[in-house]
Amino acid sequence: MNTKFKEIVKLFQKLPGVGPRQAARFVIALMNKPEEELQEFGNAVANLHKEISFCPVCFNISNNGLCAVCLDKKRDQTKLLVVEKITDLDSIERTGLYKGLYHVLGGAINPLDGLNPEMLRLEELGKRMDNLAGKNVELIIATNPNTAGETTSHYLRDLFKNKKGVYITRLARGLSSGSHLEYADEITLKHALDYRK
């Protein structure tokens, strides 16, 4: 097979969940696109770091600096919903029902996969909780209802259970065990939010 083709296929394989066959399909699809569209695609990728970054407070996506949620002072500053990934945050935002703040952990505790607590943004979360101390904050744990998500949930509860003025709830009801937040439909998410305990 063409070496250049193989090289580009390898690049696509660097993306999560993309195997050699799907990578090849992506490259072939791009070969059928006009030059202009490919330039646009290439520029967007090349400028990614310049134009988009992670919010330094909650680790949502932002246009360099604070994200739209953190910038919005109308949002409830006494609610902090903790998710594993940005895609989970997106799912909850799409429901339009949650008006508090977020914290993206960057994964869930899963020692078998080498994901230890130190690799999550827990220190940053701790600092945020310290800053909010005394304000009667609700910490809503919205990790996935699977083993890693539950482990993370217990860990978070242990971490903050003795913190003054912190009320911990868990988003779970309505979500089936082993499922993923990012694939849950809006009605299920609404239910899970409404009945958190």
Ligand SMILES: [Zn+2]
């Ligand atoms: Zn933010």
